[in-house]
Amino acid sequence: IQEHLIPCLNAQKKAVLRALTNPPVPSTSERSAKGKGKVKAIEVDEDFDNATAYGQLKDLLEGTTMRNEGNSCLLLGPKGSGKTRLFERCLSEIAHSDSNAKPIVIRLSGWVQSNDRLALRQIAIQLAEETKEHSDDDETKHGQPIAENDDDNPFLDGSKLGDTGAEAGFSLPSAAHLPALIAELPKLNRPTIVLVDAFDLFSLHPRQALLYCLLDTVQACQSAQGNKGLAVVGLTSRVDVVSLLEKRVKSRFSGRILRVSNVPSEEGWLGIVRRCLLSPAALSPSNDETTESNVEEWTDLWTTNVEKFLADSATKQSIHETYSIVRDVRVLIRVFTPAIARLSPSQPFPTAAFLQRAMQSQRTRTPFTSLYTLPYPALCLLIASHHSDQKGHPVFNFEMLYEAFRVQLRASMAAPIQLNGTGIGMAFETLIAARIFVPAAAANLTTPKEFIKYRSVVEREDLKKAVEKAGQVSLKKWWNKS
Ligand SMILES: Nc1ncnc2c1ncn2[C@@H]1O[C@H](COP(=O)(O)OP(=O)(O)O)[C@@H](O)[C@H]1O
Ligand SMILES: [Mg+2]
Structure with missing residues (x-):
């Protein structure tokens, strides 16, 4: 292209790369334009980008933000099917509609918060951030003192709870307060939405305490008066997630499961x-x-x-x-x-x-089908690496393999034929060059060559076939040893 268009190309690249991090949602005009063509196209389009689940989730969240309901649901779908994306989309939609109070959003993940204490801590921190912003707004509006903050956040009330988290600058609740604290969530001055990513992992926590408290509070919220509403949205890819729940937890879950699927065509x-x-x-x-x-x-x-x-x-x-x-x-x-x-x-x-x-470049390389054509010393090394793996040392260096080779030589009459060190050293190099042995740790300039760690990428089955095909009796015997 001509010189003057280069800035345009760069801007275009930037825009596309940004779009790739979160692919845009099909516009409605695009959707209806396609729909006119074929009847079948409408059906496909209908659930493209999980429109059904989107509508259901949005209704549910709006129930909480607009009508102060207590709601719980699960988004169920394979990894990468867009569960997180769907949730964030709904959320931004709700945040942009100026109908009601902006909800407080708390995001938990079973991968990170591996116990309820960590989860509680995370809730406290996120709540502190969300309510701080909010009361800053208030402050500018009404000129109220900042000290009001703490009233917003029951998790930070130091007088009620001991256990000071010094580095965080505020008191952290202890696990014993879990039920009491979670029960406070609907009483905050804005509706609250709790996202529970990897919902299934929370079911591994003792007594499923956090899930129980959350779902119990949601249920209580429906009947109680004066609450601002609480929604608990779980994300999971486990189809059997409900059966993982203890009876008392299950009975408190609304049973609403929204299915999210991969792009259907x-x-x-x-x-x-x-x-x-x-x-x-x-x-x-x-x-x-x-x-x-x-x-x-x-x-x-x-x-x-x-x-x-x-x-x-x-x-x-x-x-x-x-x-x-x-x-x-x-x-x-x-x-x-x-x-x-x-x-x-x-x-x-x-x-x-x-x-x-x-x-x-995204695919794996083709399997090793011609291993048997490797030189004899290289096969010896491969067998040695395999034995090393069997003994629980998948990572090895040249010295280890060479030692194994020498031991074998001494121990058995049917040993591999005598080879000198350089021959076998060259075989090692060959295997590295063929990327059959790959570095297992970052290379360090000071490590002598024979001590650099490698591992073998050859599967046992492939190597077995190669040994048989190579037809060397001594190799076969060595292979069958151990
Ligand atoms: N239907 C879709 N259309 C466009 N992009 C999608 C779609 N589903 C998923 N993605 C993209 O795939 C990636 C993974 O989605 P994510 O929501 O994190 O999946 P999950 O939470 O289900 O594992 C994200 O970058 C998301 O934008
Ligand atoms: Mg996700």
Whole structure:
């Protein structure tokens, strides 16, 4: 492309990369335009991007924010199907509608908060942040003193609870206060939404105390008066999650399960790609080089080329190949991100060949089918590495393997034939060069070569076949030893 369009290309790349971190939602016009074409297209589109679950979750959250209800539900779907995305979308929608009070949002994750104490601490911290912001707003409005803060946050009332978290600058609750504190949530001056990511992991906590308290409070909230509402949204990929709950916890759960699924078709995938690629570049008007006409020229050029790329049957083939293996949108993002980042003035537009290369780099290498053609010493080393693995040392260095080899030589008459150290050293190098032995730790310049740690990427079965195919009796005997 010409020089004057380079800033446009860079801006475009930036925009696309940003879009890839969170693919945009299909616009309604796009949806209805497609729907007109075929009846079937409507059906596919209908649940594209999990519109059903989206509607249900939004209703549920609005019940809490607008009508102060207590609500609980689970979003159930495979990893990467967009559960978190769906929740955040609903949330931003609710935050942008100015109908009611902005809810307090608390985000927990079973991966991080591995016990209830940590979870409680996290609730306290997030609550402190959320209520602080809020009362800062209040302060500017009504000129009230900051000391009011603590009234908002029952978790920080030091007089009620001991256990000072000095470094955090406020008192932290102890686990014994869990029920009392959670019960306070609906009494805050704004509705509260609690997101419980990896919901299933919380069921491993003793007595499922946190889940019990949350769900119990939700249930009590429905009948009680003067509450601001509480919603508990669990995210999980375990289909059997409800059966993990203890009876008393289960009985308090509303039983509402919203299903989230992966993008249901290849067209859906292509749609995501199109929306990402065609996201408008945000060109700063202050930039002199990018005059109006340049931008127009660029947009036309880019759009034409992207459409050409998407219409290319080779592109469709690549997408098809990947889609038939995995349906996770994250794979698509992982393929496109480096590909887009590599666009340059000499190669400014995505092409099918480009995509093919990017997808290739995401695949595993083909299995080792010709191991048996390796030289004899290399096979010896592979067998030694295998024995090392069997003994619980998957990571080894040259010395270890060579030692194993020498021991074997001494111990048995049917030993591998005598080899000198250099021959075997060269075999080791060969295996490293073939990336059959890969470094197991970051290389350190001071480590002598024979002590650098490696591990073998060859599967047991592949090696077994190779040993048999190589047809050396001594190797077979060594292989069968141990
Ligand atoms: N239907 C979809 N359309 C566009 N992007 C999606 C879709 N589903 C998931 N993604 C993207 O995939 C990634 C993983 O989604 P995430 O919400 O974290 O999945 P989960 O929480 O279910 O594991 C995110 O970058 C998200 O934007
Ligand atoms: Mg998630």
